[in-house]
Amino acid sequence: MAREALTGSRIRERRVMAGLKQADLARQIGISPSYLNLIEHNRRRIGGKLLLNIAAALGVEPNALTEGAEAALLATLREAADRAGMSGEESARADEFAGRFPGWADVLAGTAKRVAALEQTIEALNDRLAHDPHLAASMHELLSTAAAIRSTAAILAETETLQPEWRDRFHANIHQDSRRLSASAESIVAYLDAETGAVDAAGSPQEEVELYLGANNFSFAQLELGTPGPEVVDKMVQAAPQLVSAASKFITTFALRQVAEDAAVLKLSDLRAAVARVGADPLTLAQQLHCPLPCLLRRMAALPELGAGLVVCDRSGTVIFRKSIEGFTVPRHGSCCPLWPLFVALGQPGSAAHARITQSGRADASFDGYAAAETVSIAGYNTAPLVQAVMLLLPAKVGGDQSLGVGSTCRVCPQDNCHARREPSVLSVGV
């Protein structure tokens, strides 16, 4: 049955949920119970003032009784059906289900959203546990040093006739290892302290950087005027309360120098005017403004009104810069989905890549991913140049191009039969 024909069913369900008898509701809105009965059985079309009166009597928004109000609900139900592998024919009956059982539909949609939110939480925690290289390396160092001290100390304590030469050697080893142990322990404590409080949820140098850049809305007026010297960037980095670790200061210094270099090539005011004139297609803008595409993509990410995300990776594919955007997860430590346009561009420096992309399990958020790669340094003759790829993510308008399904990282991507899969997903195998 068509959605618009189900307004009556929704009225009936809402009335029953409200504990009202048909006759009581009919009296409140000034129509006969028999007429309300016809409406509730979808045998009379309804709209205008009568619909407003019924909605007021039931304490709901009028559009909750009409088709348009359920667009989000229906989208969620269809997404849940798709993820459960339901047939297309059955999935197409989502509107009928929502019309006949609005309460249950709300429960199902709410549950589907909660599942999606929990999967995102799993994704974040799994990423931290599985791929936090700093923590893993520190723990390995700690345990290895502890093992050396334990074995050596036991030899000293338990060997009755230890030659002086060996004894001196083991004493020196213990002294050396105890200093290493102390340094490793301090490093871990400082890392965990930063994670649990001092830096407002930042847990790694990359997170500190993103926290700092986010606090400044990825926009730095000091770097937009003239050509600021390195001391300007150094002062900004030293004054940033979010940047605690030496690593985060190092990374931010490079990021801000890049902003200053880009600002010297293209002023935000010029870019803003060009966007207003010709729209937000990066290639068109690059041609109009005579600006290299990677630089233009970075500058577009700095325009707050575009609400764009940005990901930059080096030649190894490691993400070295991110500006997060809601609905698109970038793993914190490498291992990104190779289907992103970012990696298409990385393999073809000088070309421009574009794809409409949606991450698996997030059908409600599509993005136009524009990517380009550039050579960032040449170390010498006959050496491979260092290359960086940049991907701008612009929220996509509903409809239009078909979206390419991509993931964040294999470990938490539910996409079945993916030719790019590197390892099983914890979501699909239920680990």
Add this chain to the structure above:
Amino acid sequence: MSKHVVLVEDEVNIAEAIRFLLSNEGWRVETLANGISAVEVIRNVSPDLVMLDVMLPGKSGFEILHDLRSDPAFAALPVLMLTARGQSRDREMAEKAGVSRFMTKPFSNAEMLDAVRDLTS
């Protein structure tokens, strides 16, 4: 004739302690600090026991173990793996690769010597 062990361990002080303990028990100890040449050395000396760290420069302990088990001559060679990576996943990987015994660091000297005796008795 004394028994022969190849110890592949990049932590110098752990290697030194193990070398001392095994030498006192009468073992000849060949120590390597990286994984690159480990398989070749093991093939050359045909030891009675191999002791392997997991995280090694050049080639991991898992890779070395896999190479050894691929060679019928070393299919039954006792291999004791010593690692700071004690997660169940690492243990499973080691077992699948054919490890004889898996010990996590830090370990006691007595525990390590017992394992060596068990594997070579």
